[in-house]
Amino acid sequence: MGIAVIATIRVKPGTAAEFEATFTALAQAVRANEPGNLVYQLTRSRTEADTYKVLEVYADEAAIAAHRDSAHFRGAGPALGAVLAGAPELELLDTVG
């Protein structure tokens, strides 16, 4: 089966628009270049300010490694790093069905 990731991301106050633009571009690159990625969806919390959750599903461990090693993911690092309020919290789960 596959692997899911829920990544909780908090951004610095006032940087939401910049973060969303950067991440949306990254998500487009992920969808276009990673056959092993099945879901890569940014979502915005309705209850916590400046808080996002990325819903991700990968076919297998190799697909996660390919994602992390990709030029588009690495390339987005500096711009994301500039607005993140801390390291993302990653929850890994196993997909069923």
Added chain:
Amino acid sequence: MGIAVIATIRVKPGTAAEFEATFTALAQAVRANEPGNLVYQLTRSRTEADTYKVLEVYADEAAIAAHRDSAHFRGAGPALGAVLAGAPELELLDTVG
């Protein structure tokens, strides 16, 4: 934009296989019958026993309503109710990009 749901579900000890079979069939029906549903993925926690998270993405509120009113969702109610250890916890978020 769309709407995402992270549904945390806990099942009674010893019912995981039954729950997974019931939910997998439900997920197949959702994917086959709900054009407004974009993601409906059951995942199993790696850290908490008998705990699952369903990653769901819908095009809009109408798609969520259609899901909740669907025969397949209502039809799975009794079988799911028999194995759930409590009401699911639902987190709604707004999709971005």
